[in-house]
Amino acid sequence: MPPRSFDSDRRATAAQAVRGLVGMGALAGVLVALLALPLVGTAGVSARDGADWFQREPAGLSLTPSPQRSRILAADGSTIATFYYQNRVEVRLDQVAPIARKAVLAIEDSRFYEHGALDTRGTLRALVSNLNSGEVTQGGSGITQQYVKNLLLEQADTEAEQRRALEVTPARKINELRYAVALEKRLSKDEILRRYLNIAYFGDGAYGIEAAARRYFSKSAEDLDLAEAATLAGVVRNPNAYNPRLHPGTARKRRDLVLNRMVELGWIEQEQARRAAADPIELDITETPNGCTESRAPFFCDYVQREILTNPVFGRTAKERERLLKQGGLTIRTTLDPQTQRAAQRAVDRHVPPKNSAGKAAAEVLIEPGTGKIKGMVVDRKLGPNSERGKTWINFAADASHGSSIGMQAGSTFKAFTLAAALEEGMPFGTRLMAPHRFTPTGYENCDGESVGDPSVGLRNSAESEGGRSFSLVTGTHHSVNTFFLALQREVGLCDTVEMAERLGMKRADGKPLEQVPSFTLGANTVSPLRLAAAYAAFAARGEYCKPIAITSITHSSGRKLKVPSADCKQVMDEGVADAVNYVLQGVLTRGTARGLGIGRPAAGKTGTVDDYSAAWFAGYTPELAAAVWVGDPRGGYKYPMSSLCMDGRCYGPVFGATIPAPIWHDSMIGALSGRAASAFHRPPSRYFSRGSGEDRIRVPDVRGMRLSAAIARLRAAGFTVDVGDEVDSTVPEGRVAEIEPGPGTAHEPGTTVTIRPSSGRPEEDVPEDAFPDEPRDPFPFPDGPEDPPIPD
Template identity: 75%
Template sequence: MRAARMRAVRHLGGLGALAGVLVALMLLPAACGAGIGARDAARWFQEEPDDLDVSDVPQRSRILAADGSLIATFFYQNRVDVRLDQIAPIARRAVLAIEDSRFYEHGALDSQGTLRALASNLTSGQVTQGGSGITQQYVKNLLIAQADTVEEQRAAQEISAARKIRELRYAVALEKRFSKDEILRRYLNIAYFGDGAYGIEAASRHYFGKPAAELQLAEAALLAGVIRYPHAYDPIHHPKAARKRRNVVLRRMAELNWIDRAAAEAAARKPLGLRVKRTRSGCVVSKAPFFCDYVQREILTNPVFGKTAKARERLLKRGGLTIRTTLDPQTQRAAQRAVDRHVPPKNSAGKAAAEALVEPGTGEIKGMAVDRELGSNRERGKTWINFAADASHGSSIGMQAGSTFKVFTLAAALDEDMPFGTRLMAPRAYVPTGYRDCKGRRVGDTKPLRNAADGEGGREFSLVTGTHHSVNTFFLALQRKVGLCDTVKMAEKLGMRQANGKPLEQYPSFTLGFNPVSPVRLAAAYAAFGARGRYCKPIAIKQITDAQGRELRVPGADCKQVLDKGVADAVNHVLRGVLTKGTARGQGIGRPAAGKTGTVDDFSAAWFAGYTPDLAAAVWVGDPRGGYKHPMRNLCMDGRCYGAVYGATIPAPIWHDTMAGALAGRPATPFVRPPARFFRRGSGEIDRAPDVRGMPLGAALSRLREAGFRARVGAPVRSDRYPAGTVASMSTAADGTVILHVSRGGERPRPDPTPTPDDPAPPPEAGPPPPEAGPPLPGPGRGVENPPGTTP
């Protein structure tokens, strides 16, 4: 009777009524407890369970740079799913030999193994011994892998009749659904091989540094032996036990005549031959840790990747994703070297630096660097906060942007068709009254705002020279002329908002940059100028495919033309001069480039934002402990002293070194010349030319030509200040030619050539860059709630 039953089970493969009866007899107490009688067991086992899901096996996800190189790996279980033909045949035979040599002969139930355990199970009243074959083992591993909670994991591993019934029923269903080869493939991909390696591919790479397709006999036997008790036979921590177990597998393979005894004995004499290669999960070990963290947070926080935070985390750590990003390794290396060189991670002053780089016209983030390691700030030189990103992508509350915000007022003025030669009086002190925000409310202050250094006020500046010298009072006057709301709207069109996600606050000192923002947003805004007014949201992810190769939807850059091309060209024209004759002169990179310095009130932080038509970057330098508590006045850092730190002192050199490295080997792209209408009142750069007013015409022409300027004579003008025959005024043509206007005299000639605030004296031709003006606090009684660099 017993032999006949074994033959019947073998022939039916566990799929028929007799298999159900066998199971019901073996597990009768549990079956009855589940409400299943022995007479119904066969039919119940033949029905496929409604809750059988074989699709959700955790696989590791990879983040790749634009060139395909690995940035980081994420996993709940370190697993790489492979096809059966990607696993060496000798490895398949080794696993079958020791785990289920009759796998291709029996069905879901191995009758011999089941009946062998029957006596023990019936005696104890519960499942104490298993005759589990490969299919049943796959089911057990599947249920463990799919468990999300500790309770589910315990239920999947408990020693009970109820669990065994569930596994056997699933096994029957799987034998109907899949071929033997497919079940073996799934088993080899899900089994645990110890030391954090799940699946034979990950195990082969982990222990031997090679794919499973290249496994040799001794290696295959070692891995096959680990499966039964992964912790006890772990070859790294228990090499003697692992070797002994390996040799058991080899003997078994020889007994089955799957290998000859000589080969088994030769393999048994070999050492373990481990070449351990660890795969670490997360961004901490990445070569671009803060960019990696930005990508991770994009997936974990964006609803497009899942309705709940749990679903998004599950997708990243279990979904087997291939995440192709925008990161350019050359740019990233250049940025990291630059920030680390100028602001070392463990510097004596406790300062920090962050930089973000964005490609104009695409919004692609090409680099993101912080002069810290990613980790707990309890350790010196580490931080979990990404100072280059917004709060949603790095926990940073942002930093006040300083005078880098003046570019939005400049762009608003040019957008209203103001020519370069537009001149405004920049007093030494400015009382910001007469402003209205975008809701029409009056905003202002009776406290006078001043410039950063003596000599910067008390005279007129043009759009060009006011920007080059970054004069606070000039931009306050310009902002009032164009309207505070127009300036704010310009910044918003270019993607600016506070780093905490809230709208920009609107006060007269808006143009002086009191709003806390992130480098990545500022870089994207400046990139729009390089792209001739085309703004793109900064993006880090280009494509995501899941474990099955299906492409997932990812957020796009949503590029839009937000600024007239000619206006953007005009902004570029003005900002180019900042690098040649303005606050950042001497920081040119040997190709067309433009930028703007920024120094925050009381030297609490410093910025530089600059760009070419190919790449834009924003650099912040400050103190994570709080910029106002630890200002950069008389700064000494690792033996180097700077005095007061302006935007040109440290941030601009970081930008310079980064751009030089990032663009090395790439052809230079020129800017487009701005439309002629912006030159209708001259180039605005009269300060460059020697002041020849009051000089005889011939002498004036000679002086200009000696200084390298082209000059010609314009229409004579009436002048009460300069005598007839002398130069009374100067202007600049669209092509840069200086036009001299000779005096026809007046009623009260005044031959004194000393310039007044109406006709500003030219700045010195040499010497250090003029100091950058830092913004005051915003509005009466509105202290900065989050000083630069403070952390939540």
């Protein structure tokens, strides 16, 4: 087909304009006739019926509120994010500057308060103007008709309905006018104007005059001056052509036209118009982010969004829920504490930078004990495409239902559930169990009574020096001894341990039940920081578990309150049991695997290191706040382990729970709790001290010079294991102890092996018989030395 010529295009355009003018003339005649029919007394019955049909309120007339943007607010009322299909902020008429109302009326419908649904004079005037100019330059629709057009367009659910709402036909115009007639009967003029100002499109994504004022001038509609009001009034006729940001010259001419019209009507003085038109349009653009990507708490925002989009309480279908969020003008008040969020984000980004050289990631969730309120939720990434460095769509802090994460193995943080189960069964702190170097996982039954475990698989400790001796509940926890907890789990029962974890809200991040395997206590299940933080918050709340919640209230634009998920707080363990757990876990920060990472106030916690250093955790709490931190590799921890991690020029060697996660927790908690009074944990019931405090480091007695049998008996009575080494040359009589290792007076755990070496001696008659009594005069002659460094978890 040959290309069309310029002349043919011009003829086509002219023909289209003629058709439009003819159509407008015919339409104007039809509309005037229809309105006049009731006034003609000699009209026939059919004419009267037609007029009655026109005047009757059409079926299906709906005055649903205009779509409005929803806001997510932090606990202090500050905005976290906005959601919308149309960026709109509904306002009352008195919240629009009077000069702005005049400007819109002047250019769109100056006789609005004088005529009914159809301004016959205005329609005919527009027709004459268009015929004289040879093109359509003025519309004949008044404010009411324009409101109806916008309303029908908004209520169109399908593309076909949208096309019908926009088509230029007499049928559509007559239908609109029928609606307009009905509205003029139902609503006051002020109410119609208010609705129109809130529904009209002002370009640049701004719907309604309030959103437009904020978009173009960074102010409210009630603060607009004359020049700004005239600019916005001029945009409405053609929001694309008169967009002041995109087309400042055209927009300025249109503004000046509005000013002149206001002068013609006598609504402003000529001098006012001259001053307002003297300068170019000065914009002060404000961006209104849509969604979570630009939020200051992006992953918390995403969690809230998914809470609404996935919960049937907010709509039967996904489409209904999305429409509610993006059109309902919701005010969503949340639990987020900005101070806590900032402290956590700084801590995570400081220790695991978003674009770190090792490709590692970190996530943390902070929850208020006793309420379940999520006070902070952070990931060391921006929310965005995974293909861009330093971004991810996956919320590593939450379950799959709220962020696509399938969870991460929890490591030794699960030992706290075994400890809690043991204490609930009445085991005192001084309860001791042997922790072998390797443990064969036999003798376990799941909650169905089935035997589980593979005798061919040997489980071991993370440090070989930990095994081969006994530990108490306290010291076994402080040093996070794997084989001790495997033995303890078998003692209390695998099912009891699992049920304790379930009572504390634990489930796999993919939503499936926890796997009941011997390595349960070692954290074999994949979970989220969110659930782990909520579980540890229950310890802080003295056994009261609350489901984690992010939303405190939702108010619809209509003022209606929506139902929100409840924390459903329940007492899941005796207060005394929780107090005992807190007593033990406090020592992790003072004498255990996280020694030296206290925060200057009562705190407790547990480190966690996953097999082969594939991930590391720390979960800790005070009576006021609980948090869980995960550090690992999104590409796969076993494929990219942290066995010899170097990141951004800093090398850590193998990464344990105390290496990176615990310092993140430490920094987060200090920042989050700054300025808040500290509370103390409660003392555990006395029954847990029936075998001592469990803090059982004891000094090695000085048995030098004692006969070998007496020395062995003395050391064993003190709780040590004894090994007799080779003889050494000494002036000590033969058969008596010449040397002892570890040295006398040093403090060690019961069960520690003490090596004694007998003397080769010299003639016994050369040494006075009473020079070496069987018992030393002072069995503890040396002051306590420094405590041993913590054993890595």
